[in-house]
Amino acid sequence: MRFIDEAVISVKAGDGGNGIVSFRREKFVPKGGPDGGDGGKGGDVYAIADDNTNTLVDYRYTRKFEAHRGENGGSKNRSGKGADDIYLAVPIGTTIIDTDLDVVIGDLTEKGQKILIAKGGDGGFGNTRFKSSTNQAPRKATPGFAGETRNIKLELKVVADVGLIGLPNAGKSTFIRQVSAARPKVADYPFTTLVPNLGVVDVGSHQSFVMADIPGLIEGASDGAGLGIRFLKHVARTRRLLHIVDVQPIDESDPVANAQIILNELNKFSQELSQLPQILVLNKIDQIPNEQRDAVCQDIITRLGWAGEVFYTSTLTGEGVEAVKHHLMQVIEDERERELEDPMFAEAQAARFARLEEEVRHNTEIQKEAYRAMRKAQREGGDGDDDDDWNDDDYDVAVEYAPY
Numbered sequence: 001m002r003f004i005d006e007a008v009i010s011v012k013a014g015d016g017g018n019g020i021v022s023f024r025r026e027k028f029v030p031k032g033g034p035d036g037g038d039g040g041k042g043g044d045v046y047a048i049a050d051d052n053t054n055t056l057v058d059y060r061y062t063r064k065f066e067a068h069r070g071e072n073g074g075s076k077n078r079s080g081k082g083a084d085d086i087y088l089a090v091p092i093g094t095t096i097i098d099t100d101l102d103v104v105i106g107d108l109t110e111k112g113q114k115i116l117i118a119k120g121g122d123g124g125f126g127n128t129r130f131k132s133s134t135n136q137a138p139r140k141a142t143p144g145f146a147g148e149t150r151n152i153k154l155e156l157k158v159v160a161d162v163g164l165i166g167l168p169n170a171g172k173s174t175f176i177r178q179v180s181a182a183r184p185k186v187a188d189y190p191f192t193t194l195v196p197n198l199g200v201v202d203v204g205s206h207q208s209f210v211m212a213d214i215p216g217l218i219e220g221a222s223d224g225a226g227l228g229i230r231f232l233k234h235v236a237r238t239r240r241l242l243h244i245v246d247v248q249p250i251d252e253s254d255p256v257a258n259a260q261i262i263l264n265e266l267n268k269f270s271q272e273l274s275q276l277p278q279i280l281v282l283n284k285i286d287q288i289p290n291e292q293r294d295a296v297c298q299d300i301i302t303r304l305g306w307a308g309e310v311f312y313t314s315t316l317t318g319e320g321v322e323a324v325k326h327h328l329m330q331v332i333e334d335e336r337e338r339e340l341e342d343p344m345f346a347e348a349q350a351a352r353f354a355r356l357e358e359e360v361r362h363n364t365e366i367q368k369e370a371y372r373a374m375r376k377a378q379r380e381g382g383d384g385d386d387d388d389d390w391n392d393d394d395y396d397v398a399v400e401y402a403p404y
Helices: 172-179 255-269 290-304 321-341 343-380 392-401
Strands: 006-012 045-049 064-066 086-090 094-098 103-108 114-118 149-156 162-165 197-202 208-213 240-246 278-283 310-312
Touching (some): 006 114, 045 103, 103 114, 172 197, 172 208, 172 240, 208 321, 240 255, 240 321, 255 290, 278 290, 290 310, 321 343
Parallel strands (some): 006 064, 045 086, 162 208
Antiparallel strands (some): 006 149, 045 114, 094 103
């Protein structure tokens, strides 16, 4: 199944049923009076978080969703039946955005959480509603109200406490395989990870956190190179970034320069994102003789000017991995406890993540627009694209499915 993390759909809530004009007509009741019932309410449209799905692929091919209208009112003061609500199941971590107003309707971050997307119209009034002492035989009824119509963008961002970043082949996928049950593809060539992978890391009894393996960045990613920033938005919800650096790259490149590439790309894409707390993991130390490890690693730390936390690991042998796992669990728990005990800290955290979400969403849209413009220019410039039916609606698909 292809991993789809964005989709644009339209939703229409049900219209309300009409009220009716009716009078009581029985043999021995010559003046029975009005008995027209009200119309039923139209169905609402909800989005609900479902942990049985992890992609928005269902909304790539079906883009219109409409709830049923309410039934019309009946005689004998019978109200019309209200229509059933419809629920759109989306993965946990989906943000719902009204594209016409450019506002966020809600964020689904917990299983079973639901958000009203479009409200169904109320039913119209039957003529019974208009009966009064001066109008005992009203011949007036009202139609049902129209249900809301909205154009909605669904954005999926994985819900994880820790995000793994680093160049391709730094060892991110092997790391998440070591600490969780996630089984991403591992191979000795770049870009083996093409979609985000989630893993639950268990640390002792009743202690766990979620880790996300984000597809590798390369130099120029913020300008669209490699996988671009297509999946970088998935680290927007994380509490910590685990920056994994290969201490002895197979291509004999400089580990410091490689680490700096990631730092530069983060900063170019989002300054708020680049300021998330990072932990440096110098990986693949098994490839360095024991007597040289400290010197090699310390040289990297010094030249990088790293003042934060550092760990040495070998994801192949498992050396040092447990220490990273326990350290992450400790800092995450400390942060969670502080948020519960200190309302001001919790508010500052929420504000920071809100700024981060907004900046990441804005910058992602800028890059997508640039990609669309590039594709349009290529076609208008006669690049050999013989798709005469290409139009603006195709640009979203192109960005979604682009091989980069």
